[in-house]
Amino acid sequence: MRVSGKEVADAITKKLQKQIEKLSIKPCLAIILTHEDPASRLYVDFKIKRAEEIGVAIKYFEFTKDQLEELKQTIKELNEDREVHGIIIQYPIYKEWDFDELVNLIDPKKDVDGFLKDSPYKPATAQGIWEMLTAFAFKEGFSTTEDFLTGKKIVILGRGRTAGKPTRELLESKGFNVVVVTRDTENPQLVIKSGDVVISATGVKNIVNESNLKEDAYVVGVGVGKEVIGGLEKTYGDINEEEVSKIAKLYCPTIGGIGPLTIISLLKNTIDAASHAARVIV
Numbered sequence: 512m513r514v515s516g517k518e519v520a521d522a523i524t525k526k527l528q529k530q531i532e533k534l535s536i537k538p539c540l541a542i543i544l545t546h547e548d549p550a551s552r553l554y555v556d557f558k559i560k561r562a563e564e565i566g567v568a569i570k571y572f573e574f575t576k577d578q579l580e581e582l583k584q585t586i587k588e589l590n591e592d593r594e595v596h597g598i599i600i601q602y603p604i605y606k607e608w609d610f611d612e613l614v615n616l617i618d619p620k621k622d623v624d625g626f627l628k629d630s631p632y633k634p635a636t637a638q639g640i641w642e643m644l645t646a647f648a649f650k651e652g653f654s655t656t657e658d659f660l661t662g663k664k665i666v667i668l669g670r671g672r673t674a675g676k677p678t679r680e681l682l683e684s685k686g687f688n689v690v691v692v693t694r695d696t697e698n699p700q701l702v703i704k705s706g707d708v709v710i711s712a713t714g715v716k717n718i719v720n721e722s723n724l725k726e727d728a729y730v731v732g733v734g735v736g737k738e739v740i741g742g743l744e745k746t747y748g749d750i751n752e753e754e755v756s757k758i759a760k761l762y763c764p765t766i767g768g769i770g771p772l773t774i775i776s777l778l779k780n781t782i783d784a785a786s787h788a789a790r791v792i793v
Contacts, residue, residue: 519642530786534782539597540778545601546604555571557770559571590618596781600624623781635780663707669713669733708729717749719749721754721757730761
């Protein structure tokens with residue numbers, strides 16, 4: 512059965528709107544775009560649209576390749592701006608720039624992407640995956656995500672900085688053992704097939720399919736990639752949805768799956784940052 516990330520995000524949106532109504536200040540997120548990638552611009556548009564729907568204010572900035580120093584100065588000013596509660600730099604950035612260097616300029620209290628070690632916030636993608644697992648849990652009749660995952664073997668494909676690695680860390684922080692599959696893993700197909708819960712974050716087309724999936728497994732597709740077919744660029748996901756839909760008990764597709772939940776988790780972090788700021792002001 513397919514589980515829509517957008518539908519789960521819509522349900523969480525209503526809760527966040529109520530949370531904002533109780534605040535004495537308006538949460539504000541600063542978004543920085545530094546790349547001409549059309550997909551990045553589209554993803555930023557999604558973030559802005561959802562933020563406006565929830566009631567989070569947006570400050571939006573774009574920088575060209577020759578404006579690195581201006582970007583650094585802007586981050587400094589945003590750190591000092593008490594009306595701004597979260598700052599994100601949309602990835603990817605220009606290849607000549609150092610992403611880690613720029614992220615490290617952000618005040619950890621405003622790092623709502625959760626990239627910095629001393630950020631008080633969990634990485635948004637990992638939180639989005641947790642929200643999807645929570646949706647699985649409720650559909651299966653469990654009262655908590657922890658109860659749902661107990662006794663299940665969890666397999667994560669990939670160890671990237673934005674999805675695989677933070678998801679493993681989040682699950683391990685909650686006491687779950689996780690098996691990570693990388694290109695160095697021996698017999699990876701057998702390892703994947705042993706998973707009761709499979710979370711794929713590789714960007715490899717159809718890496719999860721009927722040949723390596725256990726019957727009635729729970730599948731979360733995260734990774735995406737692009738290919739050119741007939742002169743047109745198309746996006747694909749980690750999972751072969753047609754095949755997975757026949758085998759998995761529950762699954763979320765890559766497209767329309769974790770993306771909406773990552774955005775909603777990012778905005779939740781921003782609202783939490785604003786809540787903290789409001790308490791400090793009082």
